[in-house]
Amino acid sequence: KGEGHVEGEKVENPDTGLYYDEYLRQVIDVLETDKHFREKLQTADIEEIKSGKLSRELDLVSHHVRTRLDELKRQEVARLRMLIKAKMDSVQDTGIDHQALLKQFEHLNHQNPDTFEPKDLDMLIKAVSARYK
Numbered sequence: 084k085g086e087g088h089v090e091g092e093k094v095e096n097p098d099t100g101l102y103y104d105e106y107l108r109q110v111i112d113v114l115e116t117d118k119h120f121r122e123k124l125q126t127a128d129i130e131e132i133k134s135g136k137l138s139r140e141l142d143l144v145s146h147h148v149r150t151r152l153d154e155l156k157r158q159e160v161a162r163l164r165m166l167i168k169a170k171m172d173s174v175q176d177t178g179i180d181h182q183a184l185l186k187q188f189e190h191l192n193h194q195n196p197d198t199f200e201p202k203d204l205d206m207l208i209k210a211v212s213a214r215y216k
Contacts, residue, residue: 101214103190103207106159110199110207113151117144133212138205152199160196163188189213 101107115121123140124132131137141149190210192202 099211099214101190101211103159103188103210106155106162106190107207107211109155110152110204113148113155114144114204117148120144120148132208135201135205135208138201138208141199141201141204149199152203153197156191156199156203157197159191160193163193 099107114124120140120143123137127137141152190207192200192206195203
C-alpha cells in the first residue's frame with residue numbers, strides 16, 4: 084500500500100556513468116520479467132549478488148528471457164565492435180589487435196558473442212561492483 088509505485092511501472096534511475104549503462108539496464112529489465120529470477124533478486128543480499136551465486140539462477144529462467152538476453156548481448160557486442168572500428172579509423176593503424184581491444188570491455192564474455200550465459204551476468208555484476216568500490 085505504501086510502496087508508492089505500481090507493479091510494472093518504470094522507475095527512472097539516474098545514469099550510472101558506465102559506458103555500458105544502457106546494456107546494464109536492459110539486462111536487468113529483462114531478468115525482472117522472469118518471476119523466479121525477480122524473487123531471487125529481491126531476496127538476495129549484496130554479497131550473494133557480488134559472489135556470483137545469483138548468476139547461477141540464470142539457468143532457471145524461461146526460454147523467452149534467455150532468447151532476449153542473447154539478443155541484447157549480440158547488440159552490445161555489435162555496439163562495442165562499432166566503437167572499436169571508430170577508434171581504429173581515427174588512428175588509422177592497421178596493426179590493432181581486435182581481441183586485445185575487446186578484452187578491455189570487462190562487462191561481458193567477448194569470447195562468446197552470441198549467447199548470454201551465467202558468466203556474462205557474473206562479469207556484468209563484477210564490473211559494476213568494481214566501479215563502485
